[in-house]
Amino acid sequence: MEGKLRLREPQIARVEGGFILTDPYGVFPKPLALTEGGLFLLSLMEGRTLREVQEEVFRAHGVLVPMEELEGLARALEEAGLLLTEGVEQRLKEEEEKLKRERPMRLAGISYPEGEGEARAFLEAFRASFTGEGVGAEVLLLPHLEPSRVPEAYGAALAALEKTPPPERVYLVGVAHRPLKERAAALPVPFQTPFGPALPDLEALQALDALLPFELFNTPLAFREEHSLELPLLFLKGAYPEARFLPLLVGRRSPELGEALKVVLRDYPGLLVLAVDLSHVGPRFGDPPLSRSLAEEARKRDLGFLEGLAQGEPEAALARLGANPTRLDATEVVASLAPLLRGRRGQVLAYRLDLEAATLSAVGAGTLAF
Secondary structure: OOOOEOEOOOEEEEEOOEEEEEOOOOOOOOOEEEOHHHHHHHHOOEOOOHHHHHHHHHHHHOOOOOHHHHHHHHHHHHHOOOEOOHHHHHHHHHHHHHHOOOEOOOOEOOOEOOOHHHHHHHHHHHHHOOOOOOOOOOEEEEOOOOHHHOHHHHHHHHHHHHHOOOOOEEEEEEEOOOOOOOOEEEOOOOEOOOOOOEOEOHHHHHHHHHHOOOOOOOOHHHHOOOHHHHHHHHHHHHHOOOOEEEEEEEOOOOHHHHHHHHHHHHHOOOEEEEEOOOOEEOHHHOOOOOOHHHHHHHHHHHHHHHHHHHOOOHHHHHHHHOOOOOOOOOHHHHHHOHHHHOOOOOEEEEEEEEEEOOOOEEEEEEEEEO
């Protein structure tokens, strides 16, 4: 390959013997396995030619890497979608253009049924799994974890939605599991569901965009496989078939988003939904296997966090987490929306620390109605 190389930022997972690199947006499904040495070569490639990479390694370490090896690495990077060639850029552009028209269902047939009748029965079964009473909500915190793992948490959310008058619009704020160009992002297109398309409220989205110091519609590809919106949206669209939706992702805390939403909600009132999970503990997340002491710590932090929010004290709830050793993924969303949660009293309806037996890890999920 000739010319200076341009790389995309990969998702990197450490595995035994090396690393697995993948396309962060899932457009290119083929992963790339690299050793420590391969990752070092990769670190030298941005803005250099392969010849310059070879010379740099020789200059620093006195080792002449065969050009065939470097060319093979470059080809593998291209196949994984991590080297920005003309073909890779074209494929990314095509996927982005598709997402500017609609966001298709990705988890239908995997996490929930694709057909409307089956999906309606699915929601009814989840509602039946929660034996408590719902309460009406102006703000609702619910999970985005795989529904089958925490049915009572989703059932509690459905119970709350039953008691809440159907809103004209739903502000759905999820956790970005893919990189965003800005702190937060929105995708102003229909999201397909078994109950028909969840249509966007374009006027409210444009009003929100106008108040922010950054471009809101900034990373369409981040929505391509984002489960933190797709899974809650199934329940919300099923409960409110006529509502319009504002699908938002938060990657890093954005106080500007909370302040802007506070203004927009005055002119465009609706239900605010935080789609967040809680503690992530166990080997999948860098801990020893789940033990009673680790589970106790996760539950204590999760419930303390939820109770702090229910008292209308989001800043105090966040402060009590400290360095967040059990990795609650709700922190950036809650910190961003603190202006809307401050002083608002709530009720914890459900909580569970769910064990993933195959990995001896666990994730916390809860439902909180304000």
